[in-house]
Amino acid sequence: MYTSLQTFSKYNAQAASALREEGKKPVYQDDEYADMDWDNLGFALTPADYMYVMKCSKDGEFTKGELTRFGTIQLSPSAGVLNYGQAIYEGTKAYRKENGKVLLFRPDHNAVRMQLGAERMLMPSPSVDQFVDAVKQTAFANKRWVPPSGKGSLYIRPLLMGTGPVLGLGPAPEYTFIVYASPVGNYFKEGTAALNLFVEEEHARAAPGGSGGVKSITNYAPVLKALSRAKSLGFSDVLYLDSVKKKYLEEASACNVFLVKGRTIVTPATNGTILEGITRKSVMEIAFDQGYQISSSQVVEKAVHVNEIMDADEVFCTGTAVGVAPVGTITYQDKRVEYEAGDESVCQKLRSVLVGIQTGSIKDTKGWVTCIN
Numbered sequence: 001m002y003t004s005l006q007t008f009s010k011y012n013a014q015a016a017s018a019l020r021e022e023g024k025k026p027v028y029q030d031d032e033y034a035d036m037d038w039d040n041l042g043f044a045l046t047p048a049d050y051m052y053v054m055k056c057s058k059d060g061e062f063t064k065g066e067l068t069r070f071g072t073i074q075l076s077p078s079a080g081v082l083n084y085g086q087a088i089y090e091g092t093k094a095y096r097k098e099n100g101k102v103l104l105f106r107p108d109h110n111a112v113r114m115q116l117g118a119e120r121m122l123m124p125s126p127s128v129d130q131f132v133d134a135v136k137q138t139a140f141a142n143k144r145w146v147p148p149s150g151k152g153s154l155y156i157r158p159l160l161m162g163t164g165p166v167l168g169l170g171p172a173p174e175y176t177f178i179v180y181a182s183p184v185g186n187y188f189k190e191g192t193a194a195l196n197l198f199v200e201e202e203h204a205r206a207a208p209g210g211s212g213g214v215k216s217i218t219n220y221a222p223v224l225k226a227l228s229r230a231k232s233l234g235f236s237d238v239l240y241l242d243s244v245k246k247k248y249l250e251e252a253s254a255c256n257v258f259l260v261k262g263r264t265i266v267t268p269a270t271n272g273t274i275l276e277g278i279t280r281k282s283v284m285e286i287a288f289d290q291g292y293q294i295s296s297s298q299v300v301e302k303a304v305h306v307n308e309i310m311d312a313d314e315v316f317c318t319g320t321a322v323g324v325a326p327v328g329t330i331t332y333q334d335k336r337v338e339y340e341a342g343d344e345s346v347c348q349k350l351r352s353v354l355v356g357i358q359t360g361s362i363k364d365t366k367g368w369v370t371c372i373n
Contacts, residue, residue: 032100032144033144033148034048034144034145034183036145036147036183038147038148038151038152038183039151040185041147041151041152041183041184041185041186042184042185042186042189043155043184043185043186043187043188043321044182044184045182046145046182046183047070047180047182048070048142048145048154048180048181048182048183049069049070049141049142049144049145050067050068050069050070050138050141050142051067051068051069051070051071051138051178051179051180051181052065052066052067052068052134052137052138052177052178052179052180053065053066053067053068053073053176053177053178054066054126054130054134054176054177054178055174055175055176055177056124056174056175056176056177057174058164058173058174060124062124062126062130062177065130065134065137065177067137067138067141070180073176073178075163076163076164076165078165078166078167079161079162079163079164079165079166079172080161080162080163080164080165080166080171080172081161081162081163081172081217083166084162084166084169085216085217085218086121086122086123086161086162086171086172087121087159087160087161087162087216087217088114088117088118088121088123088159088160088161088214088215088216088217089157089158089159089160089215089217090110090111090113090114090157090158090159090215091110091155091156091157091215091320091321092104092105092106092107092110092135092155092156092158092278092320093105093153093154093155093156093320093358094139094143094146094153094154094156094181094372095146095149095153095154095358095359095360096146096147096148096149096151096153096359097149097359097360097361098149098359098360098361099360101360101371101373102139102140102143102146102154102371102372102373103358103359103360103369103370103371103372104135104136104139104369104370104372105357105358105368105369106278106282106368106369107131107132107135107136107370108128108131108132109278109281110131110135110158110278111126111127111128111131111132112128113214113215113276113278114126114131114158114160114215115128116214117214117215117216118160120211120213120214120216121211121214121216122171123160123162123171123172123175124175125160126160126177131158134158134177134179135156135158135179136370136372137179138156138179138180138181139154139156139181139372140372140373142154142181143372143373145181145182145183146183147183147185149359150359151185152183152184152185152186153183153184153358154181154182154183154184155181155182155183155184155320155321156179156180156181157179157180157181157182158177158178158179159177159178159179159180160175160176160177161175161176161178161217162174162175163175163176184321186323187254187319187321187322187323187325188236188237188322188325189236190236192325192326193328194326194327194328194329194339194341195236195237195317195325195326195327195328196234196235196236196327196328196329196330196331197235197236197237197238197239197252197315197327197329197330197331198230198233198235198237198238198239198330198331199238199239199241199306199330199331199332199333200226200230200238200239200240200241201241201246201333202226203222203223203225203226203240204240204241204242204243204246205219205222205223205240205243205250205251205253205273206219206240206243206250206273206274207243207244207273208243208244208271208272208273209272210272210273212250212272212273212274212275213270213271213272213273213274213275213276214275215275220253220254223238223240223253226238226240226253227253235331237252237253237254237255237317238252238253239251239252239257239309239330240252240253241306242273243273247305247306248268248303248304248305248306249268249304249305249306249308249309250268250273250274251268251274251275252317254319254321254322255277255317255318255319255321255322255325256268256274256275256277256279256280256317256318256319257309257315257316257317257318257327258280258283258315258316258317258318259304259308259309259312259314259315260312260313260314260315260316260346260347261308261311261312261313262313263291263292264292265284265287265292265346266302266304266308267280267284267301267304268301268302268303268304269301269302269303270301277318277319277320278320279318279319279320279322279323279324279354280318280319282354282368283318283324283350283354285366286350286353286354287346287350290349290350290353292346306332309330310330310332310335310337312339313339313340314326314327314339314340314341314345314346314347315327315330315339316345316346316347316350323351323354323355324347324350324351324354324355325347326339326341326345326347326348327339327341328341357369
């Protein structure tokens with residue numbers, strides 16, 4: 001832990017110093033890999049060398065972005081993001097093939113999702129081409145931070161926020177789009193072991209008509225109380241129920257959920273309160289290709305009563321950060337149910353295909369991956 005803090009402080013100080021040197025262009029380091037303990041990566045911030053910054057003026061047009069050293073940014077105390085939470089973000093990853101090439105996974109889908117989220121939050125957004133180009137530039141500039149094949153990934157965080165000053169409630173007059181990156185390992189402390197989930201009944205994650213279906217920054221702080229309580233009791237994460245009837249599954253704190261019953265795979269319908277995850281979408285396509293029944297109408301999404309998941313054979317979670325993670329137990333009220341989570345599980349089979357495509361060990365026949373070098 002102390003070493004991680006030292007590493008963060010060192011790179012943050014270097015970045016802040018570089019930012020003060022106006023006009024200094026990035027000088028890429030030629031090292032094949034950064035000096036990291038790749039065998040012990042967790043999901044914590046270790047700033048990569050560069051971030052991408054692009055501004056949007058009052059006319060709604062984004063200026064040409066540029067790479068700069070990772071570091072702090074200046075904000076007015078009255079910035080829209082600080083006062084009214086006007087911001088959205090995305091998450092995507094870069095993976096290292098065994099031959100050293102670096103791959104991106106479906107960044108165009110993140111771009112489209114950001115556009116949809118920006119519309120909901122009354123913000124301008126980068127075009128798909130601008131977004132994808134920014135992600136590619138960030139990944140390439142930080143390629144020495146992409147872990148060796150099988151050791152993790154480079155998590156890339158595109159962030160769009162209202163940085164212009166505003167006092168009365170209203171959209172900010174200026175916006176900033178930033179893309180930064182950090183090498184990461186497994187999201188959960190359990191690693192690849194099965195998760196233990198707790199069904200939350202007191203707090204709701206989202207409500208109909210709200211912003212639960214987009215990656216607004218306002219969605220995440222409200223889950224911290226329930227998540228912290230669950231973790232203090234030994235659980236990995238929280239499963240949220242709908243805010244109206246409190247009987248239908250929605251998602252976990254930062255990932256979607258699937259259940260398996262026989263040869264049928266089901267996931268809750270989004271309906272505006274659940275984020276349409278890109279990993280979720282990809283897993284659905286892979287499952288269909290492998291011949292799993294996606295409910296009777298060939299559509300995987302439907303309202304899922306909490307009793308259904310308690311009667312399932314298998315449960316797993318999906319997300320950019322978490323990947324495809326098996327669930328070992330779910331506790332709801334006074335009942336605790338155990339699920340299949342071994343090497344022959346549906347979760348493991350789907351995960352193997354997804355990871356294989358992402359890392360280039362399985363041929364990509366869908367056009368999901370992009371090589372950047």
